[in-house]
Amino acid sequence: MAAERLVVVGGDAAGMAAASRARRLRKPDELEIVAFERGRFTSYSACGIPYWIGGDVGERDDLIARTPQEHRERGIDLRLHTEVTELDLDGQRVRTRDRDGRGQWTGFDKLVLATGARPLRPPLDGIDAPGVHGVQSLEDGAALFDALEQQESGAPAGREPRAVVVGAGYIGVEMSEALVRRGYRVTVLDRAEQPMTTLDPDMGALVREAMCGMGMDVRTGEAVTGVLTDGRGRARAVATEEGEYPADVVVLGLGVRPETSLAEAAGLPLGDSGGLLTDPTMRVRGRGDVWAGGDCVEVLDLVSGRTRHIALGTHANKHGQIIGANVAGDYGTFPGVVGTAVSKVCDLEIARTGLLEQQADELGLRWVSTTVEATSRAGYFPGAAPMHVKMLAEVRTGRLLGVQIVGREGAGKRVDIAAVALTARMTVEQMTGLDLGYAPPFSPVWDPVLVAARKAVSDVRAHAL
Known part of the structure; x- marks a missing residue:
């Protein structure tokens, strides 16, 4: 019996995670895997580029998790400098163009689209100039x-x-x-x-x-x-x-937008932000043989109940793992996101999860907003730094809607507490009972997130009167 062929379009996080997972689950004589990447790098951390530019990361190659040669040694036919220019879904084939301009059709039994996102570049005079x-x-x-x-x-x-x-x-x-x-x-x-x-x-x-x-x-x-x-x-x-x-x-x-020009030309379903729409297994809606993941898709927002485009490597890698399992005959699903992200500028840490005020308004929700200032450690402990925590909760129910944190060392990753609470659909009152770790070098007796939750409980009750 001839091996099935999986074609992957895109050689970064989602695409190569899918190819690698599928290869671990299916042998080459069962599943042939061909991956096309128009650039010269694979499986790299785009999120790490600013830190390489700024000197935190020593070398460019430190950002590469797995080289093209390593993928090939694992049984993946990876073709660099090869751009997919057309999808023929009825004929189950893709057309490619290599760096010399030669075109070729390649057939598939299963197709993975991991085409990423494209940076916004407005049509302004000089925008494409050198420099x-x-x-x-x-x-x-x-x-x-x-x-x-x-x-x-x-x-x-x-x-x-x-x-x-x-x-x-x-x-x-x-x-x-x-x-x-x-x-x-x-x-x-x-x-x-x-x-x-x-x-x-x-x-x-x-x-x-x-x-x-x-x-x-x-x-x-x-x-x-x-x-x-x-x-x-x-x-x-x-x-x-x-x-x-x-x-x-x-x-x-x-910012960026989903790179879905190929998918749109092939008539695949797109959401409001232009991202591909998939089911929980990451299969493109209405197609039995096409999957998509990474920055080219829209995902379910568990707080709003709507789909949205969020370009993050964390999601892309999860998508790839799930896609790889499903195309290989195993099973996996992606439940959705709550919109968690962290960043920094010098020593200032910035974090958010859930809804902003404007997003809550657009959903027709009634909400209260609470902002507190606290410290990252016990106030008497050396290195205690201020942080601001803002929390949104739904009027009447007290359901947590979103959290934003801005502060110095120790502020950013505290947003994970709120991300778990949002995923569990907790109320702010339930959050006040969370058994969080405490010691003076790490936190005040009341963690700043819980201080905000306590204040939010009072604000919700005040609005209920």
């Missing part, structure tokens, strides 16, 4: 790293290089820190009211305050109108409605 960098793939990161090295080696002595970061979301904030650490004078531009629109504006204001305290020039409420170039066509400044900001390098951190 303007996105930071989505490892190739992008390597190009930026090389450009910075070249810029720094050729800079006049005593002149502080200048960088403009467009967008103040996760990538923008993390890249701003990396550039500051490399000695750049950094200007951050964002059209939103405050940095980090994944937080409510009052919490984003804390991030802005910290960024300004680190020497960054943070300009919010300014829409970029174009990138200005010099006589050689290189970026020299970024223009907004308010003025011009000189730049030796421009970094785009405007």
Whole structure:
């Protein structure tokens, strides 16, 4: 009996996790696995790129979990520099183009789409000029790293290089820190009211305050109108409605959208954000032979009950494991997410999970909001640092809806307490009884998350009167 063929489109987290799991479960004479990757890297941590740029990670290859050769040694036919250009789902085949421009059709019995996300690049004058960098793939990161090295080696002595970061979301904030650490004078531009629109504006204001305290020039409420170039066509400044900001390098951190152009052309179902829609096994809805995972899909939000696009490596790796099991004849499901994310800018830790105020309003929920300031350790213990915890709870039921945390060391990972509580659909009153670990070097007697929960209980009761 001939082996089935699994074709994987995309060689990073979701795609290669699916291929690797399927290979562990099925032998090569049972399942042939062919994976196509248009770039030259596989299985790398895109989330680690800012930390490599900033010097926390020593070498580019430290970000690579498994090389192409290692995948091939494990029985996966991995083809680099090969882009999938068309899906013929009825004919069960994909068309590819290699780096020499040669086209070829490859048949499949089962297909995995792990095409990732594409960075937002608005159609502005000069946006594609040399000196303007996105930071989505490892190739992008390597190009930026090389450009910075070249810029720094050729800079006049005593002149502080200048960088403009467009967008103040996760990538923008993390890249701003990396550039500051490399000695750049950094200007951050964002059209939103405050940095980090994944937080409510009052919490984003804390991030802005910290960024300004680190020497960054943070300009919010300014829409970029174009990138200005010099006589050689290189970026020299970024223009907004308010003025011009000189730049030796421009970094785009405007977010991403699902890369689903192939899927859309093939008529596969997409959600409101353009991500592929799947069932809990990560099988594309309405297709018995196609699975999808990673940054190209929408996932179920367990708090809102709706699907949403969240581009995180944690989800992509889980998707790949589940897909690999299912295509190999085993079984697995992805239950959904609560929207947990952490980041940092220098020593400021930023975390969120669940709903923001605006999202709760859009769902028609009635809610109360509580913000407390506490410390990361017992107040008398050396190193105790302040943190702000904001908690949203539903009026009447007291159900936890969301938590945001901004603070110094020890703040960020506390959001995991709230993530578990959201997954369990706990009320804020139930949270106050959680048996959390305590010792003065790690926490006050009442952990800051529980302090916020206690205050939220009082606020819910006050609204019930």
